[in-house]
Amino acid sequence: MAAKHDELMALYQAMLAHFGPQRWWPGDGPLEIMIGAVLTQNTNWANVERAIANLRRSDLIDVERLATCSLPRLAEIIRPAGYFRVKANRLHNLMSHVWREYGGDLEIFFSRSVDSLREELLSINGIGPETADDIVLYAAGKPTFVVDAYTYRVMVRHKLIAEDDDYHAIKDFFESNLPPDVPLYNEYHALLVATGKNYCRKIALCDRCPLNRFDHDVRLPNRE
DNA sequence: TGCCAGGCCGGGT
DNA sequence: ACCCGGCATGGC
16 A cells, blocks of 8 residues: 555655645636536547637526427537537536436535445546546545546556556556545546556557657656 | 547437 | 447648
């Protein structure tokens, strides 16, 4: 436990020293964070920002209006985010749930244990483990560790996890070796994203990838 | 020009 | 229990 904790903190400090504080989530308020979490599924954040700007222009940063907006109209508004018909459904599912069950009151929705909130989010069609954890950590401000493609890429590259570890195994590795500290989980995930963007995508090619320079530039722990 | 981006679901084996 | 195709825009 202690050894893994130290390695994880060394990685954290290396990333922080190189990239500086990321100050996530790059969105305004809990509701926009929830919206962004859905829209950014497998999608570049720049496109998500356009979609959110459209929602603002249409005065749709609102649980009730999102829950009652027609799907074709919602889809057209979020078009720049890609997968727009799928995401219109997912956004609608999420907002309808919060509207129906909590009258759109996020404070009430978030007033429960991490596990209870996470399970409830996962029960909504279109909300998978990463989107649920994004919402729990960044919108609700509760300690859950977010795992995504960049997390996997960085952690496998440094042999801190196995290639066939699944979402829960990776999440559990962090949570078992770090204290449940919200600011730490927040910044850690954001730094993994900043770092992961600079790693080549195909692990098999990594040894010859020029971006391996980050092993030295950043002085990330590099276990051979 | 083709590849990539902060997933998730549903159907087939 | 896996494996896979589908979903889609915009930037480099």
